[in-house]
Amino acid sequence: MPRHLEKDALTLVVALLAPPVLSVLLVPFRGTFRTVDVALVLVVIVVAVAVYGRRLAGVLAALSAAAWFDFFFTQPYGRFTIAKTSDIATTVLLLAVALVVSQLAARARRLEVVAVTDAEHLSRIHRTAELAQSSRSPAVVVDHVREQLIALLGLRGCRFEYGSLLGHPARLERDGTVVVGRKHWDVDRNGLPAQEIELRTFANGHYYGRFMLRPVAGTIPSPQARLVAVILADQAGRALDTARPTHENA
Missing domain, CATH: 1.20.58 (Methane Monooxygenase Hydroxylase; Chain G, domain 1)
Structure with a gap:
């Protein structure tokens, strides 16, 4: 063989x-x-x-x-x-x-x-997953994830935008890398860029919105932390996806 x-x-x-x-x-x-x-x-x-x-x-x-x-x-x-x-x-x-x-x-x-x-990261994901499963309001989950992202990535602020994509901001990708324009940004060397970064939220193939991250320029969140941020955003997407039939039938 x-x-x-x-x-x-x-x-x-x-x-x-x-x-x-x-x-x-x-x-x-x-x-x-x-x-x-x-x-x-x-x-x-x-x-x-x-x-x-x-x-x-x-x-x-x-x-x-x-x-x-x-x-x-x-x-x-x-x-x-x-x-x-x-x-x-x-x-x-x-x-x-x-x-x-x-x-x-x-x-x-x-x-x-x-x-x-990292046990703290896994615990953060676990708490968010429990909330996404038990909460009847996706807005509660979205707000929880927003607060978690601020703490996890050391952000100045964060907001969630529902609906269509507008503009071409920097983007936190699914693998934890950051793209500015069409080029990968070396976060581990340069820190986060001094501009808003979008983190898109999906579930079951549907796009629901994006978290707009306001970083402290030069902050260097670990690769683990960036990947956890993506997983947390997915939890918000699942909460929004679960509520979608209710909204559509209203």
């Missing part, structure tokens, strides 16, 4: 087996760790597989991690069912973050893959 095929086969095996093996090792500490901390550990495993393997390996690792997290760490234990709403949110979050990272790894092999492996 060619060497690259051996590597692909190995990463697929690791993608399937590493999450359940790690989960079994963590079961004795189930009463010690919070479920969000276990999810964080499993995300790290998915990141490792996604960086080393191909797209399929990353996807399989994400699915395997979410499935075994459900089986071992959500009640009722030992079954592929979830009783608590908060555990549903954590499981969905684990799968979403893991899939995002695996896709970034597949699309950008020459770039350093950004992984959400």
Whole structure:
């Protein structure tokens, strides 16, 4: 078998087996760790597989991690069912973050893959996901995300614009990079540009609006923080998407 095929086969095996093996090792500490901390550990495993393997390996690792997290760490234990709403949110979050990272790894092999492996960041995403699931008002979720973005990126301010795109401001892309005009802006070297930056909000293929970020010029938010900002904007998009049929039928 060619060497690259051996590597692909190995990463697929690791993608399937590493999450359940790690989960079994963590079961004795189930009463010690919070479920969000276990999810964080499993995300790290998915990141490792996604960086080393191909797209399929990353996807399989994400699915395997979410499935075994459900089986071992959500009640009722030992079954592929979830009783608590908060555990549903954590499981969905684990799968979403893991899939995002695996896709970034597949699309950008020459770039350093950004992984959400910071407990504070993961907790921020988890709280927002819970709010997006429980709140009946998408405006509440949008306002929550706006406040989170200000704190996360060290902004002077932030507002949300519904509807059509206007103008050509700088843009925070899906992979956490910033584009000014048609050129990539080196945030890690130059900091955020001294102009408003748009962060677009999508869900299920629909565009709902954009967060207009007002940065402090020269601020250098980490690649992790920028990726978390994109995920938070997606949570706002999901809240708006859930409310869309209600608005359309009114």
